[in-house]
Amino acid sequence: QSVLTQPPSASGTPGQRVTISCSGSSSNIGSNYVYWYQQLQGTAPKLLIYRNNQRPSGVPDRISGSKSGTSASLSISGLRSEDEADYYCAAWDDTLSGLYVFGPGTKVTVL
Amino acid sequence: QVQLQESGPGLVKPAETLSLTCTVSGGSISGYYWSWIRQSPGRGVEWIGYIYYRGGTSYNPSLKTRVTISIDTSRNQFSLRLSSVTAADTAVYYCARSHGGGSDYWGPGTLVTVSA
Numbered sequence: 001q002s003v004l005t006q007p008p009s010a011s012g013t014p015g016q017r018v019t020i021s022c023s024g025s026s027s028n029i030g031s032n033y034v035y036w037y038q039q040l041q042g043t044a045p046k047l048l049i050y051r052n053n054q055r056p057s058g059v060p061d062r063i064s065g066s067k068s069g070t071s072a073s074l075s076i077s078g079l080r081s082e083d084e085a086d087y088y089c090a091a092w093d094d095t096l097s098g099l100y101v102f103g104p105g106t107k108v109t110v111l
Numbered sequence: 112q113v114q115l116q117e118s119g120p121g122l123v124k125p126a127e128t129l130s131l132t133c134t135v136s137g138g139s140i141s142g143y144y145w146s147w148i149r150q151s152p153g154r155g156v157e158w159i160g161y162i163y164y165r166g167g168t169s170y171n172p173s174l175k176t177r178v179t180i181s182i183d184t185s186r187n188q189f190s191l192r193l194s195s196v197t198a199a200d201t202a203v204y205y206c207a208r209s210h211g212g213g214s215d216y217w218g219p220g221t222l223v224t225v226s227a
Contacts, residue, residue: 002155035213044205053157055214082124086157092212096172100158101192 003028004089004103011109014079017077020106022089024070028101034072036065039086039105048072048087076108084110113138115206123200123225129193133206135220140164140187144209147180149225150220151202161209162189194225196225 005023022034031054034052037045043109047056049065052072072091076083087104133145147159160170162180170178172188174193182189193200201224207214 032211037214042218044207045214047213047215047216050211050213050215054211090156090213098169099171102156102158104155 001008001105002103003093003107004091006087006089006103006106009109011111012079012098013111016079017075018079018083018108019076020074020087020089020108021082022066022072022074022103024072024091026070027095028070028091029072030070031094034065034067035090036072036074037086037088037090037102039054041085045088057067079110084108112155112214113208114118114215115208115219117204117206117221119221121222121224123196124227125197125225126195127156127183129191129196129200129223130224131191131204131221131223133189133191135189135208139183140189140203141221143223145180145182145189146207146209147150148205149202150205150206153196154202155198159191159193162220201225 010018016027036049038048052067053065064075072084086105093099093101114136116134123129141164144161144163146161146167150156160180161166162182177194179192203220203222205220206218
């Protein structure tokens with residue numbers, strides 16, 4: 001069982017905005033950066049957001065991340081069919097001498 | 112464009128040692144942290160550990176007694192050894208470059224099955 005909590009699923013129609021939450025604790029999200037990854041079916045995860053709200057080169061600005069306290073969220077606006085994927089949050093956890101933890105993932109479906 | 116590729120046996124017997132190598136191309140292995148991450152239906156996405164190009168390591172505490180990550184900068188490769196494997200170690204294993212705390216380049220992954 002992950003120390004980070006995500007809803008198992010989220011959905012929206014093309015053009016809509018979808019927001020995915022990620023809840024943690026003071027030892028992970030509360031004191032460290034949050035990262036978000038997108039995993040398309042059958043492929044490796046891809047970094048979407050680093051350091052809470054920074055986008056790597058090539059990630060469109062309709063993708064955004066935020067953090068408040070021990071929770072974080074990923075928003076996808078202008079939803080497109082190619083956004084259908086699994087999304088994982090991740091953060092370093094300060095317990096047990098350092099551990100990079102991933103959330104259980106949220107499956108986004110484009111209706 | 113940095114590319115990573117995992118290689119190694121796809122089938123390992125219980126109690127034996129899983130060994131994988133990641134070859135980095137299109138860029139230098141120097142200056143970065145390099146990670147191993149695995150994914151299975153039962154355990155989700157699990158960070159195994161990382162190695163700095165100078166050799167310093169950090170491992171997942173739950174795997175620490177069984178894991179060794181090493182690096183060969185002359186070959187632009189780093190490797191994973193996981194000893195005393197069980198069926199619970201069956202997973203897709205990914206190598207990745209870690210930069211700024213996140214993993215920005217990943218290999219395609221390799222399925223390792225633990226079975227007699």
